[in-house]
Amino acid sequence: MLETDVLIIGGGPAGMCAAIEAAKLGVKTTVVEDKDRLGGQLVKQTHQFFGSEKHHAGVRGIDIGVKLAGECSDLKVNALTNTTCTGIFDDGSVGCLRGEEFFLIHPKRIVIATGAYENMLPFPDCDLPGVYGAGGLQTLMNVDGVLPGKTYLMVGAGNIGLIVSYQLMQAGAEVVAIVEALDRVGGYEVHAAKVKRMGVPIFLRHTVTHVSGDGKVERATISKIDGSFKPVPGSEFTVSVDAVCLAVGLSPLIELIAQAGCETRYIPECAGHVAVHDSNMRTSLEHIFVAGDASGIEEASAAMVEGRIAGLHAALDVTHGKADSNELLREFDSQLDELRTGPFGQKARQGKSKLWGLKLPPDEEFEEAPPIIPESGKKPVIECPQNIPCNPCAVSCPTESITIGDNITNFPVLDQGTCNGCGNCVAACPGLAVFLVNRDYSDREAEITIPWELTPPPEKGDKGYALDRTGVAICPATVTKIRRVKKIDKKRLLVAFTVPLDKADEARHFVIVEPKGAEKIETLPPADDIIICRCEDVTQKEILDCFNSGYKSFDEIKRYLRTGMGPCQGKTCQRLILGILARELKTHVSELAPQTVRTPMKPTELEIYASSKEIEPWDFENWQPPGGGH
Amino acid sequence: MRIEKHPILDFARGKKVKFTFDGREITGHEGETITAALVAAGVLTLSKSIKLERPRGFFCGIGRCSSCYMVVNGVSNVRACVTPLEKGMDVNTQVGRGEIASC
Numbered sequence: 001m002l003e004t005d006v007l008i009i010g011g012g013p014a015g016m017c018a019a020i021e022a023a024k025l026g027v028k029t030t031v032v033e034d035k036d037r038l039g040g041q042l043v044k045q046t047h048q049f050f051g052s053e054k055h056h057a058g059v060r061g062i063d064i065g066v067k068l069a070g071e072c073s074d075l076k077v078n079a080l081t082n083t084t085c086t087g088i089f090d091d092g093s094v095g096c097l098r099g100e101e102f103f104l105i106h107p108k109r110i111v112i113a114t115g116a117y118e119n120m121l122p123f124p125d126c127d128l129p130g131v132y133g134a135g136g137l138q139t140l141m142n143v144d145g146v147l148p149g150k151t152y153l154m155v156g157a158g159n160i161g162l163i164v165s166y167q168l169m170q171a172g173a174e175v176v177a178i179v180e181a182l183d184r185v186g187g188y189e190v191h192a193a194k195v196k197r198m199g200v201p202i203f204l205r206h207t208v209t210h211v212s213g214d215g216k217v218e219r220a221t222i223s224k225i226d227g228s229f230k231p232v233p234g235s236e237f238t239v240s241v242d243a244v245c246l247a248v249g250l251s252p253l254i255e256l257i258a259q260a261g262c263e264t265r266y267i268p269e270c271a272g273h274v275a276v277h278d279s280n281m282r283t284s285l286e287h288i289f290v291a292g293d294a295s296g297i298e299e300a301s302a303a304m305v306e307g308r309i310a311g312l313h314a315a316l317d318v319t320h321g322k323a324d325s326n327e328l329l330r331e332f333d334s335q336l337d338e339l340r341t342g343p344f345g346q347k348a349r350q351g352k353s354k355l356w357g358l359k360l361p362p363d364e365e366f367e368e369a370p371p372i373i374p375e376s377g378k379k380p381v382i383e384c385p386q387n388i389p390c391n392p393c394a395v396s397c398p399t400e401s402i403t404i405g406d407n408i409t410n411f412p413v414l415d416q417g418t419c420n421g422c423g424n425c426v427a428a429c430p431g432l433a434v435f436l437v438n439r440d441y442s443d444r445e446a447e448i449t450i451p452w453e454l455t456p457p458p459e460k461g462d463k464g465y466a467l468d469r470t471g472v473a474i475c476p477a478t479v480t481k482i483r484r485v486k487k488i489d490k491k492r493l494l495v496a497f498t499v500p501l502d503k504a505d506e507a508r509h510f511v512i513v514e515p516k517g518a519e520k521i522e523t524l525p526p527a528d529d530i531i532i533c534r535c536e537d538v539t540q541k542e543i544l545d546c547f548n549s550g551y552k553s554f555d556e557i558k559r560y561l562r563t564g565m566g567p568c569q570g571k572t573c574q575r576l577i578l579g580i581l582a583r584e585l586k587t588h589v590s591e592l593a594p595q596t597v598r599t600p601m602k603p604t605e606l607e608i609y610a611s612s613k614e615i616e617p618w619d620f621e622n623w624q625p626p627g628g629g630h
Numbered sequence: 631m632r633i634e635k636h637p638i639l640d641f642a643r644g645k646k647v648k649f650t651f652d653g654r655e656i657t658g659h660e661g662e663t664i665t666a667a668l669v670a671a672g673v674l675t676l677s678k679s680i681k682l683e684r685p686r687g688f689f690c691g692i693g694r695c696s697s698c699y700m701v702v703n704g705v706s707n708v709r710a711c712v713t714p715l716e717k718g719m720d721v722n723t724q725v726g727r728g729e730i731a732s733c
Contacts, residue, residue, distance in 0.1 A: 145636070456635065567696040
């Protein structure tokens, strides 16, 4: 049996940070990660993070992942990759599966940082090749460098939908439209602005009703929806696409938490059932902690701080509080408070307040800020309308002309008098929301400098069109300069182009060829049933028939139809079936019991258990990082 | 299709290797996932579902969803989206539950 002081399950941002803090306290720390490397979702995040320097602001997710994995390695954390935790047993041991090898780890404390899984949206033919989860597509596109088609419809205008849309365009694909069921964009406005100015329409209160095609997605039908999310008859239209990408939310992955016996509760603000945990991230079981998305869906910045808190407390348990970490813990708490201020932290504040039995904070009203538009000279225009926790514009300014103040969610303020128009803020803004406008370029022309992260970049002298904030070509434009600010970001270009002076406040993107909108094509009738459980091929009709025959809970339906017994163990269908049950029983999902979770977490041949053996114990003292780097 | 130029990422691809898909020779890069190599070659259907034999393609990309269960070198239920490609692999569309290997 492999012994360790602290075992962390999941090597994403929360898990790596938990490992770092635990290992810093000198306790034996092991991370179990089912992918081939540490990093979790960070390995495919090409965008720069918001926040402050403490939260790696301005650094791309991929680089944060490499940095944290490096720290784990330097601190001699035992990282068991390609290893899946299959169960947490009553004697405190943890079952692990690596290839065909099964072994037990005996930790003193466990931190569960298993992250989240993507929600599925059910519609006729939703299982056709060409319907992808945003996360899966992001892996294929940003890790493997492969695209499964040229044209895409994005479903969901939360941060993931907006970011992946932009990343699709960075990879050379075309995003025909984004549809969003709510009446507002859920993600940051700066992320929406990036895709809108490139000509991608965002249809609010619209959804995809069905797809069709011969063995793969060829067309997607979009419909307006009413206040109760029902399609409005006659409003549907169809576009030709190669793929539909679903970014309709994440649910905390709590299989191990539930199987281990930690108390769970449905907290809507945390996006589903989560482990009941205190502000030290300890669950109802003394030896188990939780961190990151598994404890409630939030941004990765918050997951990392939660991981640090959980890892530190787990390690303090092992050392019996011998280290004085109070100051560090206060620092982590204040970082979390900082990240959870402002309009986008509201949900997390409310979710955690419910868990911690605190009085719910009142709903705050946040007003959007108008852009700061200097009237003359060469100055930045900061189009950052929401209180997002972020400050790289201020940090990058060599003349300290941009200030944020003590509260990181404050709007940036520009002192036009001291600003020298250097453009560092254009290079630094993670939201690509700062533009340099030079109204003194010539008598008739203004020069606009925009952040550029697309391929191919234009060249000096290129003639094309300026697009406005909605992606409409408004005037001819000529590229005057291309540069980089390498000390801020090695990849981002600053592209300057001229436009007629009266277009200075409208022109926000440059193209050589005018974009054309998507053509509407003939709508084909939808298939008459919907696959709900992909693994076992179970349809909506079968589930309703089953319900009408008297099977009223998830576990009952599971025993009858095998939904949730396939390889995914209910990750796709559970939420959908609970939704169907809630609708039929006229109740809310929070009132329904989720499935009973048992080991193993993934289908495992019995032969593997039968041949389980001891693995080499980890030599924590004499370990050297592998020569090939991280 | 493969992304050849990317503004942020450089893709470190393994050396080119040949493998077969349903008897057809395809070139991929050693070490990339089998699905990446297939999708890059324009193959979208990886399996036919267990009861209704509906076409299924790449979906979760993390070895969880069962859509990419394929028959690789005669072994059924191989998770193609997390299995690295090797030279000369014999990859086939899996129809239904697949064969259980005899012990």
